[in-house]
Amino acid sequence: MSECQHQWEMTNIRFGFVVFEKCSHCNGIRTFFSASGHPMVGDEYVEGEHTWRCMENAQSLQFDLQCKQCGQLEKFDDVMGFLYCTECLDDCKVAILQKKYAEKKTWVIVAFGFLPRRKDTELSPRRLKILEDYFNQRRDTSRSTIAVLSFDLIDDFSRCKGEFIHDVGMLSLEPPKERKPLF
Amino acid sequence: MTVKELIENMGLKPLSQFDDREITGVFVSDMLSDVMAGAQSGNLWVTVQTHKSIVPAANLVDVSAIIISSGKEVPRETIELATKHNIAILWSELPTFELVGKLYSLGLATG
Ligand SMILES: [Zn+2]
Ligand SMILES: [Zn+2]
Numbered sequence: 001m002s003e004c005q006h007q008w009e010m011t012n013i014r015f016g017f018v019v020f021e022k023c024s025h026c027n028g029i030r031t032f033f034s035a036s037g038h039p040m041v042g043d044e045y046v047e048g049e050h051t052w053r054c055m056e057n058a059q060s061l062q063f064d065l066q067c068k069q070c071g072q073l074e075k076f077d078d079v080m081g082f083l084y085c086t087e088c089l090d091d092c093k094v095a096i097l098q099k100k101y102a103e104k105k106t107w108v109i110v111a112f113g114f115l116p117r118r119k120d121t122e123l124s125p126r127r128l129k130i131l132e133d134y135f136n137q138r139r140d141t142s143r144s145t146i147a148v149l150s151f152d153l154i155d156d157f158s159r160c161k162g163e164f165i166h167d168v169g170m171l172s173l174e175p176p177k178e179r180k181p182l183f
Numbered sequence: 184m185t186v187k188e189l190i191e192n193m194g195l196k197p198l199s200q201f202d203d204r205e206i207t208g209v210f211v212s213d214m215l216s217d218v219m220a221g222a223q224s225g226n227l228w229v230t231v232q233t234h235k236s237i238v239p240a241a242n243l244v245d246v247s248a249i250i251i252s253s254g255k256e257v258p259r260e261t262i263e264l265a266t267k268h269n270i271a272i273l274w275s276e277l278p279t280f281e282l283v284g285k286l287y288s289l290g291l292a293t294g
Contacts, residue, residue, distance in 0.1 A: 013220045061216040084239035107242055107268065139224045139245035143204070144269070146243065163236045165243060167215050 006067040008134035013063045020056040031115045059167035065134050081166050083110040088161040093153040105144040112151045186248045186271050195273040199265035206247045209291050215240045235261040241270050252279040
């Protein structure tokens, strides 16, 4: 067991796009990270029983965290991004937790994995805690702290209008009026 | 220098309500991903982006204030969200280049 009180810093930063695709057959959604320097465009394409069409490109980044003291490296290439809960749904577990945390001046951020959700790609509580430690170690925590929650808490993506901390629709500098649910 | 001292010095217009704090440097970008990767705690963040997602981004990396340059109009929902979370949004008519030049001449730099 390591005795190190890890001090995390961001490393291996890659900029690219999170691509959102929807299947016109089953309405399934999938997302992936593209490290190419330009957004994905193009027609629908068939893959097995699915017909995928690109719905959205969001400029984003991928990163890993490394401990400054012991060098331990934690890869986070399965993180699609972070979502800020806008309390759009009364029964949303994130919204309920957020109200509770707000009393302690703690901000809730939801760490998203890529879609579709698969058991083997879930962000484990251990890794969510590392993300949380990273964001808190670099800030003045006497003012406020960050809590990083799992996107497992969001039951229904199709209704959630939380804000992704992504550059969605910002390729044009025209601010989007209101984000339509992506899913 | 603190955020409130900066407002006095530069004649910036505060749009949200916030508690004063020390400024550690300046970060200039219109990309949230850039800010996530590069801004340091306590930095001023200069941008022309006004969509409300700048507020959670600013909070996540703990910037001391967001300065909206070039006289860009800021939606009310952005300002309300910032006030709710004690994030300073300051506004300037100056184009980004001029604004950053003034910040530099006040002794603020990257960091
Ligand atoms: Zn360590
Ligand atoms: Zn399908």
